[in-house]
Amino acid sequence: xxxxxxxxxxxxxxxxxxxxxxxxxxxxxxxxxxxxxxxxxxxxxxxxxxxxxxxxxxxxxxxxxxxxxxxxxxxxxxxxxxxxxxxxxxxxxxxxxxxxxxxxxxxxxxxxxxxxxxxxxxxxxxxxxxxxxxxxxxxxxxxxxxxxxxxxxxxxxxxxxxxxxxxxxxxxxxxxxxxxxxxxxxxxxxxxxxxxxxxxxxxxxxxxxxxxxxxxxxxxxxxxxxxxxxxxx
Amino acid sequence: xxxxxxxxxxxxxxxxxxxxxxxxxxxxxxxxxxxxxxxxxxxxxxxxxxxxxxxxxxxxxxxxxxxxxxxxxxxxxxxxxxxxxxxxxxxxxxxxxxxxxxxxxxxxxxxxxxxxxxxxxxxxxxxxxxxxxxxxxxxxxxxxxxxxxxxxxxxxxxxxxxxxxxxxxxxxxxxxxxxxxxxxxxxxxxxxxxxxxxxxxxxxxxxxxxxxxxxxxxxxxxxxxxxxxxxxxxxxxxxxxxxxxxxxxxxxx
Numbered sequence: 001x002x003x004x005x006x007x008x009x010x011x012x013x014x015x016x017x018x019x020x021x022x023x024x025x026x027x028x029x030x031x032x033x034x035x036x037x038x039x040x041x042x043x044x045x046x047x048x049x050x051x052x053x054x055x056x057x058x059x060x061x062x063x064x065x066x067x068x069x070x071x072x073x074x075x076x077x078x079x080x081x082x083x084x085x086x087x088x089x090x091x092x093x094x095x096x097x098x099x100x101x102x103x104x105x106x107x108x109x110x111x112x113x114x115x116x117x118x119x120x121x122x123x124x125x126x127x128x129x130x131x132x133x134x135x136x137x138x139x140x141x142x143x144x145x146x147x148x149x150x151x152x153x154x155x156x157x158x159x160x161x162x163x164x165x166x167x168x169x170x171x172x173x174x175x176x177x178x179x180x181x182x183x184x185x186x187x188x189x190x191x192x193x194x195x196x197x198x199x200x201x202x203x204x205x206x207x208x209x210x211x212x213x214x215x216x217x218x219x220x221x222x223x224x225x226x227x228x229x230x231x232x233x
Numbered sequence: 234x235x236x237x238x239x240x241x242x243x244x245x246x247x248x249x250x251x252x253x254x255x256x257x258x259x260x261x262x263x264x265x266x267x268x269x270x271x272x273x274x275x276x277x278x279x280x281x282x283x284x285x286x287x288x289x290x291x292x293x294x295x296x297x298x299x300x301x302x303x304x305x306x307x308x309x310x311x312x313x314x315x316x317x318x319x320x321x322x323x324x325x326x327x328x329x330x331x332x333x334x335x336x337x338x339x340x341x342x343x344x345x346x347x348x349x350x351x352x353x354x355x356x357x358x359x360x361x362x363x364x365x366x367x368x369x370x371x372x373x374x375x376x377x378x379x380x381x382x383x384x385x386x387x388x389x390x391x392x393x394x395x396x397x398x399x400x401x402x403x404x405x406x407x408x409x410x411x412x413x414x415x416x417x418x419x420x421x422x423x424x425x426x427x428x429x430x431x432x433x434x435x436x437x438x439x440x441x442x443x444x445x446x447x448x449x450x451x452x453x454x455x456x457x458x459x460x461x462x463x464x465x466x467x468x469x470x471x472x473x474x475x476x477x478x479x480x481x482x483x484x485x486x
Contacts, residue, residue: 011302011348061299062308065290074286078360079314083287086307093301131356135303 001100006112007134010093020100021225022137024111027145028188029166030156031206032213036145037109039214040221044105049225052099055109059090070165077122077171084115085132092137100137105225112136113199117191121184122171141224143217144196145206149185156181235325236363245325246454247362248447249336252370253415254392255377256432257439261370262334264440265447269330275457277324281335284315295391302347305391309340310357317361325362328455337361338369338425342417346410347397365450368443369422370432374412 001022003015027033034055041051057063066083069075075083099106112133119129156162162177164170168184169177196203204216235247248265250258269276282291291308294300300308324331337358344354381388382404390396393403394410421427430442466473 008350008353011350060297061294061304062290064293065287068289069286074319075315076318079286079311079318082307082311082314082357086290086304086311089301089303089307090299093303094299125359128356128359131353134353 001140004138005134006136006138007131010097010135013097015101018097018100019103019228021105021228022096022100022108022139023105023141023143023221023224024108024113024139025143025145026110026113026192026201027206028147028152028185028192029163030152030159031145031147032155032210033109033145035210036213036217037107039210040217041107043218044107044221044225049228050102050104051107052095052104053107053109054091054095056084056114057087059087060094061090062087075170077119077124081115081119081122081124081129081132084118088112088115088133089135092135096137103228105228108139111139111142113142113192113195113201117188117195120191121168121187141220142199142201143220144192144201144203145213146203147206148189149182151207152185153182235331235365237322238360238362243322243325243362244328244453244455246330246450247321247325247333247364248330248450249333249338249364249367250370251335251338251342251367251418251421251427252372252432253374253377253411253418255380256370256372257380257436258368258370258432259334260436261368261430261439261443262332264436265443266332268440268444269332269451273456274451275327275329275455277320277329277331279316279320279331279333281333281339282309282312284312284319286315287312295389298390298396300391300396302344302349302396305347305396306340306344306349306354306357309344313337313340313358314360322362328453330451330454333364336364336367338367338418338421338427341421342414345417346394346413366446367425367427368446369418369427369429370439371429372432374408374415376433377411378408 001018001020003013003018025033025037037053041053044051057066062083066087069080069083096106096108116126116129116133120126162181166184167177167181168187169180172180172184174180174183195201202220204213204220206213235243235245237243250262252258266276266278287308291312294304294308321331321333340358341351341354345351388403388407393407395403395406397406397410399409400406422429428446430439432439434442
């Protein structure tokens with residue numbers, strides 16, 4: 001992949017090209033991203049690609065600290081955004097870039113767009129949050145699992161119910177989880193729509209069945225990784 | 234007045250001290266706090282890298298040497314943001330005096346010394362309230378090193394800037410790192426109008442200077458009856474020995 005950053009990039013990184021590919025998967029909470037990533041990963045490995053996958057809050061540095069802070073509900077949106085930025089930076093520098101250098105296909109469960117959306121919905125300055133992520137690599141593909149509330153609600157209820165943060169209970173001002181969830185997720189969906197235009201998301205219709213979603217993803221992923229495979233003449 | 238980044242003026246006053254390690258700024262801030270409290274002001278205090286929210290993460294990062302210039306910078310920003318939202322901004326809104334031991338200029342100086350893009354760091358901290366007065370304690374590098382090396386057992390990995398690979402020798406690495414930070418600070422003095430205090434003067438003289446700089450800004454600051462119990466003790470002829478340990482640690486120091 002061509003090494004491009006959204007802003008000034010990272011200190012000490014002057015590479016122009018990595019042999020690997022960076023594919024990011026975005027979409028609302030509960031849409032089925034992790035399931036699809038598990039399927040795509042296996043599919044790619046079966047086809048002979050080395051795959052590395054990562055997701056928010058999985059950094060060695062900041063994962064435990066964020067979990068702890070979320071338990072206490074003591075974080076304001078600004079502090080939370082910066083904590084997630086530290087988590088993301090740690091994974092980018094110590095997992096994603098080394099894997100790309102080694103020629104891996106890196107699949108990420110969410111990327112900066114979710115973090116930008118959460119910050120914007122919580123009232124932080126859109127220009128400010130974008131400038132923070134000036135160190136983020138521009139991915140080869142941003143696959144967006146597009147869905148609507150009508151299809152999301154049953155999936156969330158079947159899976160784990162409404163989560164405090166995924167319902168925006170930290171700031172929306174509703175007492176009732178369900179009302180808060182609906183209002184928060186609708187705002188997130190609207191924000192993702194705008195980000196999709198700004199950053200060039202490739203939409204995957206995620207209202208469909210798991211098989212149909214996977215079929216679309218396979219095509220999209222093949223488009224990205226295709227040139228990694230030398231053509232046999 | 235302290236100001237929010239939005240330009241909104243807050244009734245409180247924010248005084249910050251800056252300088253390289255061993256410049257004596259913490260000593261001066263402590264003396265300033267004691268004077269302000271004794272004069273009857275309501276004083277809040279906030280120290281760099283002290284938020285409980287990030288302490289486990291920062292400790293982990295340091296112990297396992299996970300921190301890069303970028304993540305180190307961001308972790309300090311998390312700490313700073315948490316302290317601003319929870320301690321500093323509320324106190325300033327209430328009209329109190331807030332004393333900060335190190336502020337955004339520490340990040341600007343240290344992160345730039347670590348090779349982080351200075352403009353990016355300034356953008357991160359765009360949310361920081363603008364201080365009423367920011368003091369910079371200027372000290373020659375050799376003098377500060379002498380103070381640090383005699384006063385402390387050993388330099389820690391990140392403290393000495395060992396992550397930058399400047400030298401295999403801890404002391405030499407620290408010297409080079411501090412020199413870089415000092416250069417950055419000197420630029421910040423003009424960029425942000427930091428008020429320079431000669432940190433080679435005797436402690437008492439420095440404190441006189443500090444108080445004379447701060448005094449004109451105190452008008453209207455919130456006052457607190459922090460020592461009201463003293464009046465009770467003297468009126469009732471009590472010794473107050475059960476109060477020991479109850480009175481806030483800061484005041485008791």
